[in-house]
Amino acid sequence: MGKTVLSLGAGGLLLAGLLAAADTKGDSAKGKEVFEQCGVCHNTDTDEKKIGPSLKGLYKHEKLKNGKKVTDENVKAMINAGGNGMPAYADLLSEAEKADVIAYLKTL
Numbered sequence: 001m002g003k004t005v006l007s008l009g010a011g012g013l014l015l016a017g018l019l020a021a022a023d024t025k026g027d028s029a030k031g032k033e034v035f036e037q038c039g040v041c042h043n044t045d046t047d048e049k050k051i052g053p054s055l056k057g058l059y060k061h062e063k064l065k066n067g068k069k070v071t072d073e074n075v076k077a078m079i080n081a082g083g084n085g086m087p088a089y090a091d092l093l094s095e096a097e098k099a100d101v102i103a104y105l106k107t108l
């Protein structure tokens, strides 16, 4: 009995470690769920502009609309700060959710 509890505990730690590792890299499947709140303003399957520019193929573009290179840092800065009609997500999303949504954007 005592042994079972111990191994369950170790398994839980391992799982927590794996989850934490996944968070820093971002999980595109989770990011897709996070993106549901972005989809009201951004298309992902056509190039058509909604309220914001289409994010289809974002990471294949040379630059963002603001002229900065398409890097994780610059995309995250955009998500954090918003502007010109885009809400600021700095306090609305956790760091993990931002990493997830960026991982998702890369699949587009």
Ligand code: HEC
Pocket: 034, 035, 037, 038, 039, 040, 041, 042, 051, 052, 053, 055, 058, 063, 064, 065, 066, 075, 078, 079, 083, 084, 085, 086, 087, 089, 101
């Ligand atoms: C209320 C509408 C709205 C929502 C919701 C919204 N955005 Fe935006 N987004 C915009 C607008 C408008 C722009 C263009 C801003 C500009 O031109 O400076 C933009 C720009 C962007 C850009 C830069 C695109 C480029 O090519 O330069 C990214 C990346 C982006 N949004 C990601 C997101 C993500 C991720 C979410 C969800 C967490 C989100 N947006 C939610 C309206 C929105």
